[in-house]
Amino acid sequence: MMTPFLACVLAIIAKDLRAEFRSRELLSVMALFALLSVLVFSFALELDREARAEAVSGVLWVTLIFASLLGLNRSLAQESDQGNLDALLLAPVSRSAIFAGKFAGNALFTGAVGLALLPLMTVLYNINMVAPGVIVTTVVGTVGLCSIGTLLATMTAQTRAREALLPIALLPVALPFLLTAVRATKGALNGAPEWQVWLQLLAGITVIYVVLCLLLYGYVVEE
Amino acid sequence: MDSDAIIEVNRLSKAYGLLPVLRGVDFSIDRGEWVLLFGANGSGKSTLLRLLSGLSKPSAGRIRIGGWELPREAMAVRAQCGLVAHRPLLYENLTAAENLDFFGKLYGLAADERAQRGRDLLRQAGLAKSAERIVRTFSRGMKQRLSIARATLHQPEILLLDEPYSGLDQAACQNLDEMLAVAQEAGRTILLSTHQLSRAPAAAGRALVLSGGRIAYDGASDPGNLAELYVEAAGATSL
Amino acid sequence: MPKHVELDASPQPTLLRALTLLTGLGFLATLYLGLFVAGTDIQQGEIQRIFYIHMPSFFGAFTAFGATVVGGMLYLARKQAAWDRIALAGAEVGLAFALINLLTGAVWARPIWNTWWTWDPRLTSAAVMCLIYAAYLMLRAGIDDSNQKRNFMSVYGIFAFVSVLTTLFIIRIVPETIHPVIVGASPQNAQGSFEATSGVFMALAPSMLLWLTLMPATLIWHRYRLETRREALERLKFQALGD
Secondary structure (H helix, E strand, C coil): CCCCHHHHHHHHHHHHHHHHHHHCHHHHHHHHHHHHHHHHHHHHHCCCHHHHHHHHHHHHHHHHHHHHHHHHHHHHHHHHHCCHHHHHHHCCCCHHHHHHHHHHHHHHHHHHHHHHHHHHHHHHHCCCCCCHHHHHHHHHHHHHHHHHHHHHHHHHHCCCCHHHHHHHHHHHHHHHHHHHHHHHHHHHHHCCCCHHHHHHHHHHHHHHHHHHHHHHHHHHHCC | CCCCEEEEEEEEEEEECCEEEEEEEEEEEECCCEEEEECCCCCCHHHHHHHHCCCCCCCEEEEEECCEEECCCHHHHHHHEEEECCCCCCCCCCEHHHHHHHHHHHCCCCHHHHHHHHHHHHHHCCCHHHCCCEHHHCCHHHHHHHHHHHHHCCCCCEEEEECCCCCCCHHHHHHHHHHHHHHHHCCCEEEEEECCHHHCCCCCCEEEEEECCEEEEEEECCHHHHHHHHHHHHCCCCC | CCCCCCCCCCCCCHHHHHHHHHHHHHHHHHHHHHHHHCCCECCCEHHHHHHHHHHHHHHHHHHHHHHHHHHHHHHHHHCCHHHHHHHHHHHHHHHHHHHHHHHHHHHHHHHHCCCCCCCCHHHHHHHHHHHHHHHHHHHHHCCCCHHHHHHHHHHHHHHHHHHHHHHHHHHHCCCCCCCCCCCCCCCCCCCCCCCCCHHHHHHHHHHHHHHHHHHHHHHHHHHHHHHHHHHHHHHHHHHHHHC
């Protein structure tokens, strides 16, 4: 009687991808913001060579976290503006499948922006960011960020002042991702051996958050 | 117990925060009936339909649909209900065919089944030529018809419609009535809410009047008698 | 016809009065122990005494935040508004404790580290803790529908706590702190350590016990009662407007 989990997740991902390829609403806004942010940082910090290596991982993650906020707001507004979240909830699918679908879509878009930033920053900051360690960290970090981000955006999309509330709600609880991801990125850039420990920590926190989100999403959409 | 009843509602109450919307609603609807739900704006029609479709949980009282208890067995109820809400519940950036295909997947239909039913429903809705057009470009009437196609895609036993006539012109209303007649012939139970008595389709045999969160009238939808009752119950000055 | 609405005017339960009295006396007693009984630290002098509030308030905050998590989970399971009130009370009391911890720390750091504030990992994590619960209260204020508010905040309370715990955990494995560790070995470069003698423990243990149990329990109970009345008042206002 219940539609299988995976079928539902794949249907939502395919739907979001198709709508996005047609309108490019999300990716264009996120990518343009990320580009501007990286440029503004490079002017504002006027970094010398040494300071650049220190700051560049911070620039990457601050840019990504704000870009993801833009994308998350839009992605969930698409569902709540036309009342389409109701249409998803009317179907005989588990709430965690709806979460997994929206989450996977958001992680794909944010991850794409994150990976596109790496070569760009390599050129702008003259540091090779297209390294396996940085790529893996970017992917894992975005996945973690988008899990809690999707859950909170679903919450705030149902409130009056959603654009304003999402950053306030998300930034403090996303801090564990920021702390570990920045250190893993920095370590991977410097060739410090402990970056793998930070990456493992980041992966561990991501698993905890994803599991909690899957368990708790149903409460965020019930009326 | 009436063995034919497909919707049974007992002492149903719902409050949003402090605001009581339904205050003890009782009625039952038999399989295959077409029932009209009248009420002024804010009388609780939408809330009642949201509760019946399992979107919202009752504050008190019980709902049984097709023998399943809400909200405990909501998953089973969802597979049996189709809701046409105020808003079309369609994705504006997808085409009509893509919308139906997506919802077909959510209801667990196989690929060939989705394609077949999608084609049939689009033809019934008079949208066969617009199947590949993006929904954003549709008129209100076209969206409404596609919305009904979406709600009947999984061939639900029960069709719930919330103010389906609002914003439709005369021709679109007629087209809607034809679609509903087809649904009724197929044996579906229909509950349709509206605040306009004049729009009431003649095919419906029974009417409920909702006023102040309670059922004020439950009986034949004989228009002459009903108009007075409705004015009295809803306090409406004009119809 | 105006409807009469019962406003809960019941007096405080005897147990709550007893708890309040006990907490008040306990607070005075631990102050006395900390200010007069415990010996003066040879290196730091009188300022070291602030530690008898600084550390217990930090741990007390966890009792309160724990109430927010437990209250939230029980609300989600049972849907009784009372559990949500406990969760709210826990967040507010915990935030107050965390702020006490932060302020006393700053007062101590001024003479010892020669600065009110540094971006030491431990200080950062304490600040983060305050910010998370400030965000909790702000998010709460932004949601109109009361059922939705309770659901959302129960979920957010769980994530807030997980976030605090993971942040603390991450911070703990960073070695570059100058914050002294009183129980257990201080880091190599810790500044402002002092010896935990039996005198220190005699003043610390009762204070710790008080801040971990009686203090949060009493304050949460009072705040819970206040919230119950505030909600009753809302109902009353609503009915008055409706009539």
